[in-house]
Amino acid sequence: MNRIRTASEFSRTVRSGARSGRRNVVLYGSITSGMDPSRFGFIVGKNVGNAVVRNLVKRRLREAAAIALTDNPQGLDIVVRALPASAAAGWPELSVDLDKGLNSVLRRLTARNNAAMEGEDS
Structure with missing residues (x-):
């Protein structure tokens, strides 16, 4: 899978991207160039539980x-x-939260991108 690996890539996505919180996850997203493959990165801290x-x-x-x-x-x-x-949370709950969060992030990124395009046209 295409993964975000470096701390700078994580920071750029979290700081400059759109955010969507759900019960089990928080998603941050940013748009890259259209030709780059989409990538995911995961942060699962010790507050979630033990290593298992x-x-x-x-x-x-x-x-x-x-x-x-x-x-x-x-x-x-x-x-x-x-x-x-x-x-x-079980598999279905995590899957639904990730899907809904991703859809919300995509809507926000699209709205932000459209607003930027309108600003350029003026």
């Missing part, structure tokens, strides 16, 4: 992201931060 729980949450989120990647194969960087509630 964190890895389970991470695996579930990676699978949900892989499914979402088929709909958005190019032009996005997405950072997913797992919240402590994600430790008790």
